[in-house]
Amino acid sequence: MMEREGMFAGSIPALYDRLMVPLIFDGYAADTATLVASYAPGSVLETAAGSGAVTRVLAPKLGAAARYVATDLNQPMLDFAATRQPADARLAWRQADALQLPFDDAAFDVVLCQFGAMFFPDRVAGYAEARRVLKPGGRFVFTVWDRIEENAFADAVARAVASFFPRDPPDFLARVPHGYHDVAVIRDDLRRAGFTDIAIDTREKVSRAACARDAATAFCHGTPLRTEIEARDAGGLALATDHATAAIVARHGEGPVAGQLRAHVIVAAR
Template sequence: MTERDRVFAGSIPKFYDTLMVPLIFEAYAADLAEVVAAFAPGSVLETAAGSGVVTRVLEPKLCAGARYVATDLNQPMLDYAATRQGADSRIEWRQADALDLPFEAASFDVVCCQFGAMFFPNRIVGYAEARRVLRPGGRFVFNVWDRIEENAFADEVANAVATVFPHDPPRFLARTPHGYHDIALIREELSRAGFADIEIATREKVSCATSARAAAAAYCLGTPLRNEIEARDAGLLQLATDRATEAIANRHGEGPVVGKIQAHVIVAAG
């Protein structure tokens, strides 16, 4: 992973929330919220909250007196998430590094993280921090994407954009969001961080977009893939988006498009 992989700034937060969230994140946010709410936690820490898609779904499912702290490393994403949530005194928005959490030990019943672990520079440290702030009997609930070949639109976009830069193809999608899919490695790193009880379920869902262009724009404009494209040649961003649009349309047709997405959902206890 490169430093550019973690930069969600400029127009990316808005494009991410308006394009990527409905495309691939909403279904898994609902899924993750159900898992967390089933534990009836009195306190929840969310790391890598992004634009707040899990926060918006999970908050209404918690008991009236529950404490909810939503954090993200990227302040622009956190600021955007807070505006989307609206006034809610139960939610504390706080910029924080998941690898160095500013909370006392044994502070939360659940730590949850949607599609953030792939961005941790050191996942074992991040996992150990989650375990540190969990109360005895608490759970760490998170998800990660499966390999890129199991996620239709991401795979098609990556391959299409590579044709624009054949000598230096952008690898963000395969490298980072879809680069941490080995279940054995996930178990090993959680164990090294001190978790003893680890459950992993692989869940397939469906990704829908109003058009091939909407799906292509989501990836090319609403993720750090945009940073990679612009670093090579900002003038080719439109061409890259066009190529991605063509690839998705060729595979899924004109009009609304539907593609497979797949992720691993993990529940770990110490």
């Protein structure tokens, strides 16, 4: 599962958490935490926990006797997430591959994964692993972004950076985080993994930033798009960010900016 587009290392984890999480993830993290907590689970496994956006919101909502294991394949992201979380005896951090989970069969009431499935090189295998470690009646809860055109800032940045490198346009944003949006494909993958009880809810939210530059910086500096930009021009990050900023200003104006977000929330019961 460790592919170049899944690498969040160096300064990216802190930038991702400081810039990207409030920009696009916090609202969905709150929804996911509320949904999972409504099941009153005794045991929860989070895969692709990233910088801990969901973990921070969900842990306080779980019962005193609950067991919560937060995992990620990327150790730098997991290390950073642990620094952002208060001490909690119920919570364990563990490096793990969502496609080869180091847990017994039927070990958890809920498996959750916020905006991580898009990075799985074999999603059916990842879903089958989630199903394997779920108890009978347990739920697999995960979120994926809708197509990039329905996510305003990501679309503006992707188009701007592509025009900045017209001969070799970076495509991380469209290809990976927004590349797995077809609900028919998602349902089919889940069925192939053994799930039959599947619900998909598409939810719109609003992304807000204090200014266009903050939004552009979040995507250009706080995601692997940065790696794509620097691979094309080692000194071009600032100029590419300027280009993305101008594109957001052109669409959304000066000063505080707001843009549409759209994602799918999926619940598959074992």
